Amino acid sequence: MEKIIPSVKGTRDFYPEEMAIRSWLYQTLREVSESFGYQEYDGPFLEKIDLYAAKSGEELVKEQAFVFPDRGGDLITLRPELTPSLARMVAQRQRQLTFPLRWWSFGPFWRYERPQKGRTREFFQWNIDLIGANSPESDAELVAICVAFFKKTGLKPDQVGVFVNDRRLMDAELENLRITNPEMKKQVFRLIDRRDKMRPEDWAAYAIEVGLSVDQFEGLKAILDNKELWKNSPDMQRFFEALRAMGADEYVHYNPQVIRGLEYYTGTVFEAYDLARDGRAILGGGHYDNLVADVGGEPLPGVGFAMGDVMIGLVLQKYGCLPPLGISPADVLVTVFDETLLIESQKAARQFREMGLKTIGYTEVVRLPRQLKFADRMNIRFVAIVGPDEAAAGQVTVKDLVRGEQFTTTVLDAGELIKKMLA
RNA sequence: GUGGCUGUAGCUCAAUGGCAGAGCACCUGACUGUGGAUCAGGUGGUUGUGGGUUCGACCCCCAUCAGCCACCCCA
Numbered sequence: 220m221e222k223i224i225p226s227v228k229g230t231r232d233f234y235p236e237e238m239a240i241r242s243w244l245y246q247t248l249r250e251v252s253e254s255f256g257y258q259e260y261d262g263p264f265l266e267k268i269d270l271y272a273a274k275s276g277e278e279l280v281k282e283q284a285f286v287f288p289d290r291g292g293d294l295i296t297l298r299p300e301l302t303p304s305l306a307r308m309v310a311q312r313q314r315q316l317t318f319p320l321r322w323w324s325f326g327p328f329w330r331y332e333r334p335q336k337g338r339t340r341e342f343f344q345w346n347i348d349l350i351g352a353n354s355p356e357s358d359a360e361l362v363a364i365c366v367a368f369f370k371k372t373g374l375k376p377d378q379v380g381v382f383v384n385d386r387r388l389m390d391a392e393l394e395n396l397r398i399t400n401p402e403m404k405k406q407v408f409r410l411i412d413r414r415d416k417m418r419p420e421d422w423a424a425y426a427i428e429v430g431l432s433v434d435q436f437e438g439l440k441a442i443l444d445n446k447e448l449w450k451n452s453p454d455m456q457r458f459f460e461a462l463r464a465m466g467a468d469e470y471v472h473y474n475p476q477v478i479r480g481l482e483y484y485t486g487t488v489f490e491a492y493d494l495a496r497d498g499r500a501i502l503g504g505g506h507y508d509n510l511v512a513d514v515g516g517e518p519l520p521g522v523g524f525a526m527g528d529v530m531i532g533l534v535l536q537k538y539g540c541l542p543p544l545g546i547s548p549a550d551v552l553v554t555v556f557d558e559t560l561l562i563e564s565q566k567a568a569r570q571f572r573e574m575g576l577k578t579i580g581y582t583e584v585v586r587l588p589r590q591l592k593f594a595d596r597m598n599i600r601f602v603a604i605v606g607p608d609e610a611a612a613g614q615v616t617v618k619d620l621v622r623g624e625q626f627t628t629t630v631l632d633a634g635e636l637i638k639k640m641l642a
Numbered sequence: 643g644u645g646g647c648u649g650u651a652g653c654u655c656a657a658u659g660g661c662a663g664a665g666c667a668c669c670u671g672a673c674u675g676u677g678g679a680u681c682a683g684g685u686g687g688u689u690g691u692g693g694g695u696u697c698g699a700c701c702c703c704c705a706u707c708a709g710c711c712a713c714c715c716c717a
Contacts, residue, residue: 225690225708228707283715283717301717302717330715332714332716333643333644335710336711416713480715480717500716587674588673591678592678593677594677596677602676606675616676623677623678
């Protein structure tokens with residue numbers, strides 16, 4: 220045998236078991252998204268590099284995207300995120316679309332990163348946005364959607380949580396500490412983001428390096444340790460009140476340390492975690508002032524989030540929330556007795572299918588035990604045997620592999636009985 | 643991009659520098675029109691790849707590829 224050419228680093232093969240999970244996830248996301256009245260959309264998987272160069276940092280495109288020249292010499296990128304494509308799609312029809320826009324998508328993305336737990340180079344992502352809305356209640360709606368997803372999958376509020384903050388609130392709090400320089404604020408945001416990843420003494424040293432005075436540093440720590448800080452913001456108060464009204468507050472926590480790396484978030488920011496702090500963020504999102512800022516067009520505020528399939532898959536597996544495996548591809552297997560009866564078996568299989576039963580007709584002439592074993596392995600509950608006796612009488616013998624019982628009757632009767640037993 | 647751990651049968655893993663093994667799975671039979679269970683037998687390997695050291699390498703060294711993990715980053 221020739222050597223098997225290995226798959227591309229960081230990609231996954233989806234065998235039927237994994238594919239079933241992916242399809243289930245897609246279906247669940249669809250149901251949750253649609254229950255809030257969101258419409259499905261998608262952009263191209265290939266985009267010109269310029270689309271990202273305009274908006275994202277140089278680093279993203281140069282180091283974390285798959286980029287290659289096409290035959291005409293243009294640089295093409297396998298999309299690393301959906302937002303720029305969304306911005307273009309919205310800007311192109313800004314005058315025709317009806318706002319507020321509620322759109323969702325689930326599709327593949329690529330990032331040239333080093334694979335590790337919860338991170339692959341090829342992954343699927345749920346993107347959902349409410350565009351052309353600017354209220355705390357619209358921000359709350361998106362958080363309520365991700366809570367609805369958790370509820371639907373069976374994840375409990377003591378297993379996962381959504382942590383929320385508001386950048387404008389943080390901005391105001393920093394102003395109170397006389398941190399007013401925009402560049403300085405950016406650095407302090409980064410400092411806040413790093414707090415949990417560094418030892419306290421290193422973090423303090425970093426704070427001094429950034430240029431904070433001792434008073435400012437103490438003030439910052441007080442802010443970050445204040446779980447009631449949200450009460451200083453009327454918008455956050457409205458946000459939490461809306462969440463309660465939507466029945467989502469159980470899962471949602473205020474955390475002044477949530478900042479998010481993305482520069483385009485301007486208001487509410489949030490991310491969901493396994494409460495055991497196991498692994499990376501499950502999802503992240505927030506409020507932005509202008510989706511189409513880099514594409515031109517009227518300023519368009521909105522709120523949205525993205526969730527990758529890899530991390531949520533790990534969390535769902537950890538908490539036993541994945542759908543059961545070993546689901547059968549068929550209800551009935553029609554066996555083949557010998558070459559002379561091959562056609563009879565195929566006719567019977569067709570009749571079963573026409574009655575709405577998922578039916579596999581064996582297409583090889585092999586010994587019966589082998590065919591029964593096949594049915595057993597494939598979790599096919601019913602085996603219909605068409606032997607010389609049955610063929611002569613216009614009947615089939617149906618064996619129920621779960622109960623170990625069997626009966627002989629016409630195909631039509633057998634089909635009805637099987638349907639009853641499956642119900 | 644940086645660092646650590648690991649690559650042996652289809653799978654999970656053994657093997658002081660001295661004959662490459664086990665369990666599970668698979669195949670055959672016991673059982674010529676009936677799956678699972680049991681028993682008996684059997685197939686299965688360029689030890690990731692390429693070099694080096696050695697009388698001799700799964701084992702030591704170098705490189706490389708892949709997987710996992712942590713950094714970095716997280717759109």
